[in-house]
Amino acid sequence: MATNTVTTYWKYHQLNAYVAKQFKLLLMLPEFVFDVEDHAQYAQIEASELESQHGYVKQAGIQPTVKDVVIDTTDHIGKIRFNSISFTPSTGDISFGGAIIWDSTDDAVVGYMDAEGTITVLEGTPYVFQNLEIRNN
Secondary structure (H helix, E strand, O other), X not given: OOOOOOOHHHHHHHHHOOOOOOEEEEEEOOOOOOOOOOOOOHHHOHHHEOOOEOOEOOOOOEOOOEEEEEEEOOOOEEEEEEOOEEEOOOOXXXXXXXXXXXXXXXXXXXXXXXXXXXXXXXXXXXXXXXXXXXXXX
């Protein structure tokens, strides 16, 4: 029997091909439950995305910028890391249960950050998303 193992460099190289994509952070309703198999494209999560309100725009979301792509030789993975970004609601509070990282260029749901509860951000108060990354295990 053959064992298939890819190099850590290949994982890093593969992620480098994705840094030019249009990533968006989509805020999800508090009751949303992510399904790693069934939530592959926007149409499959659209009904659970927060509606446009108080400065948040449905499907446009919040646009993160890529900080870098790195090789983690300890865990043998490649990572796309994003700069910290903030969102400040206007004209009202916003509550959400997590955020989808969505590649809108290819209409691919990349992953989900579960808040493990409801986050309520008060009007005029910035909420900072930090340590965002995509890992290629």
